[in-house]
Amino acid sequence: MPAELAGYREWSGKTRSPWRASWSIVRTGVLMILRRWVFWLLIGLGLLNFLLNFALIYLKATLTIQNEAVGQFLDAYKVTGTGEAYADFMEGQATITALLLAFAGANLVGSDYRQGGMIYYLSRRIERRHYIVGKLMSVGAVVTMIATLPTIALFIEYGVLSSSLDYFFENGRILVGILGYGLVLAVVQSLLLFAIASWVHRAVPLVMCWLGVFVLLKLLADTARAISDDRRWLLLGIWENMDRVGSWCFGAGNPDKTPSVGLCLTVLVGLCIICLLVIVRRVRAIEVVT
Amino acid sequence: MSAPESPRTASPATAGAVAELRSVTKWYGPVIGVNDLDLTIGPGITGLLGPNGAGKTTLIKLLAGLLHPSLGKVTVSGRSAASSAAKEHIGYCPDVDAFYEEMSGRRFVRTMARLHGMSKSEAKERAEIALAEVGMTDRADRRLRGYSKGMRQRIKLAQALVHDPAMLIVDEPLNGVDPVGRRELMELFRGFRDRGKAVLVSSHILHEMDALAERVIFMGRGRILASGTLAEIREMLDEHPLHVRLRSSQARELAAQLIRWEDVKGIELRDEEEFSLEVRRPDAFFQRLGDFVVAESIDVSALETTDASAEAVFDYIMSSAARA
Numbered sequence: 001m002p003a004e005l006a007g008y009r010e011w012s013g014k015t016r017s018p019w020r021a022s023w024s025i026v027r028t029g030v031l032m033i034l035r036r037w038v039f040w041l042l043i044g045l046g047l048l049n050f051l052l053n054f055a056l057i058y059l060k061a062t063l064t065i066q067n068e069a070v071g072q073f074l075d076a077y078k079v080t081g082t083g084e085a086y087a088d089f090m091e092g093q094a095t096i097t098a099l100l101l102a103f104a105g106a107n108l109v110g111s112d113y114r115q116g117g118m119i120y121y122l123s124r125r126i127e128r129r130h131y132i133v134g135k136l137m138s139v140g141a142v143v144t145m146i147a148t149l150p151t152i153a154l155f156i157e158y159g160v161l162s163s164s165l166d167y168f169f170e171n172g173r174i175l176v177g178i179l180g181y182g183l184v185l186a187v188v189q190s191l192l193l194f195a196i197a198s199w200v201h202r203a204v205p206l207v208m209c210w211l212g213v214f215v216l217l218k219l220l221a222d223t224a225r226a227i228s229d230d231r232r233w234l235l236l237g238i239w240e241n242m243d244r245v246g247s248w249c250f251g252a253g254n255p256d257k258t259p260s261v262g263l264c265l266t267v268l269v270g271l272c273i274i275c276l277l278v279i280v281r282r283v284r285a286i287e288v289v290t
Numbered sequence: 291m292s293a294p295e296s297p298r299t300a301s302p303a304t305a306g307a308v309a310e311l312r313s314v315t316k317w318y319g320p321v322i323g324v325n326d327l328d329l330t331i332g333p334g335i336t337g338l339l340g341p342n343g344a345g346k347t348t349l350i351k352l353l354a355g356l357l358h359p360s361l362g363k364v365t366v367s368g369r370s371a372a373s374s375a376a377k378e379h380i381g382y383c384p385d386v387d388a389f390y391e392e393m394s395g396r397r398f399v400r401t402m403a404r405l406h407g408m409s410k411s412e413a414k415e416r417a418e419i420a421l422a423e424v425g426m427t428d429r430a431d432r433r434l435r436g437y438s439k440g441m442r443q444r445i446k447l448a449q450a451l452v453h454d455p456a457m458l459i460v461d462e463p464l465n466g467v468d469p470v471g472r473r474e475l476m477e478l479f480r481g482f483r484d485r486g487k488a489v490l491v492s493s494h495i496l497h498e499m500d501a502l503a504e505r506v507i508f509m510g511r512g513r514i515l516a517s518g519t520l521a522e523i524r525e526m527l528d529e530h531p532l533h534v535r536l537r538s539s540q541a542r543e544l545a546a547q548l549i550r551w552e553d554v555k556g557i558e559l560r561d562e563e564e565f566s567l568e569v570r571r572p573d574a575f576f577q578r579l580g581d582f583v584v585a586e587s588i589d590v591s592a593l594e595t596t597d598a599s600a601e602a603v604f605d606y607i608m609s610s611a612a613r614a
Contacts, residue, residue, distance in 0.1 A: 013408065013412050015378060015407030015453075016407040018374055018407060021405045021406065021407050023404075024404035024405045027404075028393075028401055032390055032392060035392040036392065115387075116384070117389070117390070119351075119356055119382075119386070120384070120402065122355075122356055123356060123377065123380070123382035123384070124377060124402060124405040125374045125377045125407050125453075126374070127372075127374065
């Protein structure tokens, strides 16, 4: 079609910061997951867990007034509104997120390498660092969507259905804990997924690697600990490290337990730094692989 | 003069240069991608030709800011090609079909516009203009996975055009496109050129370069073997005299005269009315021939060059390069 018919006119608009362009990568990543029904199965599982807890909190608030035994029964399901209860809920949601990311990683990151799609990003007005941050945020957004936001919703529900709003003022630490645990999950999982997916691009090997990191390392940690009777071997279990640091954010967990929270945090920080180095190297490697 | 010995720029650098490479070398570890390139690309359509491994893709990626040169400097509109400021002026249409298949064409183009730093409303507006320009407005809501090869090429072009770049870089745009689609794409490139923009087209379809490109760059072994208009480059190939076919009712007499000229290397009579010549210094020859047939009132019914096409020039340059 000739340009005249197409209504062509020059563009003289102002471009915004490349960092804002990173949000497009986040939006694209999240929409890509939401468009596939396979991922909705796992999202639905997470939603189910959320709705169950949501309903239990509601039941506790309404039925306990009529029958205290119901309240005790629900407390057995950790519908207690304490930091420990939210930490448990987040761990459950994080498990679902990990499963989702195992399958979605090939689409979120792997496809950029496998099909050479990264050049579409990098030929735009963004640099490698914007691309990396955008991709990390898109994984982080998935984690936040499934683990952090539902927990905040439950926290608000519990507070609103309490007899007074004092719940919010007395439990500010819980909100910090939710955000802290969410941050740990988002940062560690996004860096780890990006690092693995930049090497292992296809879905099945990626699922095996991703789950292997959590499951096999945990088995290895338990075995090494049983043989040497040294609990520091448990530091190999990345999932447990995240859980310990996350629980610490809530003020829950035993601070005297070995390995200490400090050691767990050190391992996670070290892991994140290694992942970041791998990511930077792999994104630079686009010069060769494409 | 031997074609591959040194890069040749038959045309002087254009005053309004859009992109420049100065002493650019790119290494991939121990492998050299491009070697000491000096090149200026101005407005108009420039064809980039060369065999596999010649360094075309490396050159394109250097210009698109996807690669950093190991040595030298690549600038686009005066800025380093890898900078965000330079990328504002470049529209890159790669040869890979690496789309998010679940996306619609419209959303893909809008996303690319947003990645460029446009606001939502601007991205929407520019995407529609770009889609209209490539003739995809009414098919843009389909998912990319359902697109034919030609439609994919158009969508790729739309995302390259969406921010109205000063220079469009297209890698193998005519691959897999049917003849009608090719003609439309070539019209699109010409329209872009007519707006004073630069187009760099890498293609293996040489005969279409004849009709499309005003300037061509021949690459081989990571070097620029020759650059300029086809006629200029053809004239520089001393060791390959230009083949000219001439038809005249006085063919025998005319051939007898022409063989005495120093620019005519050889003549072969085909029949009583047609012969072919091998000519050095074509410009001087054609000037003299014109004057001669007018002065002598010789009837010439056909005159054409048979090996001045991109394909023929490409073959000559490559054969010279292989011997070098």
